[in-house]
Amino acid sequence: MEYKGWDEFEIGAMLRSFDGAIDDIAGTAQADRKYSENNSYKASVADWRVLKPVFNKDYCIDCQFCWIFCPDVSIIARDKKMIGIDMDHCKGCGICVEVCPTNPKSLLMFLDHADSEAELAAWPEKDEEE
Amino acid sequence: MAFDKMELRDIEVWDGNHAAAQALRQCQVDVICAYPITPSTPIVEGYAQFKADNYIEGEYVLVESEHAAMSGCIGASAAGGRVATATSSQGLALMVETLYQAAGMRLPIILNIVNRALAAPLNVNGDHSDMYLCRDSGWIQFDAFSPQEAYDLNMIAFRVSEDHDVRIPSIINQDGFLTSHTAQGVHTITDDVVYNFVGTFKPMNDMLDFEHPVTHGVQTEEDWHFEHKARQHNDMMTVVPDKIENAFSDFEKLTGRKYNKVECYDMDGADIAIVCMGTSVETVREVVSEMRKDGLKVGVVGLRVVRPFPFAEIGDTLKDIKAVAALDRSAPGGAAGMLFNEISGSLFNTDSKMLLSGFIYGLGGRDLTKANIRDLYKELQANVDAGKVLTKQQQFIGVRGPKLAYL
């Protein structure tokens, strides 16, 4: 966000989460909210990542372990389905991969600059030893 | 259960603590978080009795420390309502961290400080050490010289602090025991008239507005902190003074009682003057009126508004005065007294030829006697006659042992 002069912001160093009024926050999906420019939802920590998770929906059973244990609100769940990863907010911790119970895993970590399509094409087979 | 209004006589005999408690009751404070400490305890107790007798509709939270008192006040104020408390001395010292937070977060809390010395050594009596402790905390500070003023200034403080252009908390100081425990006649205002004067609290950035969630108490580092503190100071310097004037003027229309940032008594044609705060103003006034009868051109200036410091008004008041004594009732800790410094600042770089001398007095509740004051005026007159300050610039008065003078 742009730096502002001392006379250009509201008093008390307070911040608003949303632009305008929001009636039912808990009932409004993130995608449908009018976040203010001060909401960290509008920011990105993508440059923190060394590794990134890649999601392979072919194996996903929508157990939502990745959703609940993601510290960065980066697993996008819609109607009880896992539909993807919010790559602006994912810091690449790898918890989602660790908690993924499928075999092979539906999420794997790769270098952040890896080509996801290529990684999906080369997804490992089921591990028979498990 | 609806709360009860209280019928008051036109003039009640109240001490400063009771006057403050009554004012808080009449302003219908929404939340008070408080912790008792001498000599402000009777404010906390008095309010508790009002609550017990159904004169209070708001919440009264008896917390476990002064720090918690102001912490609770900050949470309550940020939630969006009228908030106040009271403390003294060590309690204020414990509270100091949160005073800065309240001011920085622009929360219009009202704090009654019943002034008392700071330990060590421990002392429960009145001096202005606690007032001085928080003078840079970013709070507006009023000073009451009497129970009447403690009563009136509470209402004025709510008016000023809660103004959406201000949103800066206020302290009302009164002298421990000499004001807080000394009953005097107080002209009362009826409950309805007081509440009408302060008005129903108008929330701003309130946490309890669930449709507009707000984050209070953020972290700012070197990239943002300076701008926020600059804004705070700017509003104190440019917005607050006029708002105080307006509140004083509205209060005068309501009651006929006129307050000024700098209170002048017998200053017309005065050659020499004492500047002081608290009950000392009243003591000096008495001496001055006696000395005036003897034809001496003496006057006294009482500081009503300590912060924002009324530089211009002090400068105007004192520019033609030949010699002035600044009385500081706080151990200066290795510097000139606060009043000495601020008065110097008000007149430095002007054409004033005023001779200024500073006096440290009354620590830990030591009396300032009329004899002390007469001596002091004599000294000022001697300075005028000599055309220079004949003594050191800082002297201690009223203390036993060899004379103490510095600077």
Next chain:
Amino acid sequence: MSEIKKIKNLKDFSTSADRFEGANVLCPGCAHSIIVREILNATNDDLVLSASTGCLEVCTAVYPYTSWDASWIHIGFENCSTSIAGAESMYNALKTKGRLKQPDRNPKFIAFGGDGASYDIGLQWISGCMERNHNMMYVVLDNEVYANTGGQRSSSTPLGGSNTTTPAGTISYGEKQNKKDLMGIMAAHNIPYAAQVSPNKWKDLVKKVQKGFATEGAVFINAVSACTTEWKFEPKDTMLLSDLSTDSLVFPLYEVIDGRELNITYRPKNVVPVEEYLAAQGRFKHLFRDEYKHLIKEWQTRVDENWDYLNRREAARV
């Protein structure tokens, strides 16, 4: 009283619309935000939140950004309990006076403090709030260290941990004190509800938090928060460490009702030796030197004794 949100399973839970946002600056793999998400998502009611100075606070409200979609306040290190108690008092006052802007809501008042803010510097403030029985929930994000400032010991730091102010060295095994029993202290306030939780056992956590939300009065929640940075494990292993902490019984999950009735809420099928819990963390690495191995035994004994104590308390129903 508001309705309790129905969360039968994780799929149900995943329909929650988070009120805590990403792009906060907590470490990758931080358990704090997992706990916070589980707690906030346990209700659909409005929230009024506070945080004490600490990791959660400094990482979620760095001007000009906030990660909070509900009203939130931070004052200082020691007083998030009292600040939320103040807000709750204002709510009650405005309710009485008929001045609430949205009078039909059922807001939940929650304070979050780290173990430094709770076990140490803020203990008195929390005690006051619990004693006065404010209608609020106090949550400790217990990572057993002053993590925000770089790993200094707190009174939650367990014996033998190497921390920056109690480092292991040539003549020291690190922290010399056992962890303070804050649950015991809080339960001794005879508050309506106190519980210990861990984010890996999300269902247990949500159930307890919902119980807390349904409680009139003060609720205390102690949540173990595995700290990748100071416990010294890889960020991806946060849930593994959470599992180890609950399944080794180092961090048993239980609740205390009205300061009396103690219920153990999770009994691991396979109890993991404490040694495995310790071995998974760099902060205990030195304990595996020959001269300190007796401490690992001591650890196991202490954990066993505590588990035994909790079981006896539960059985005694007193």
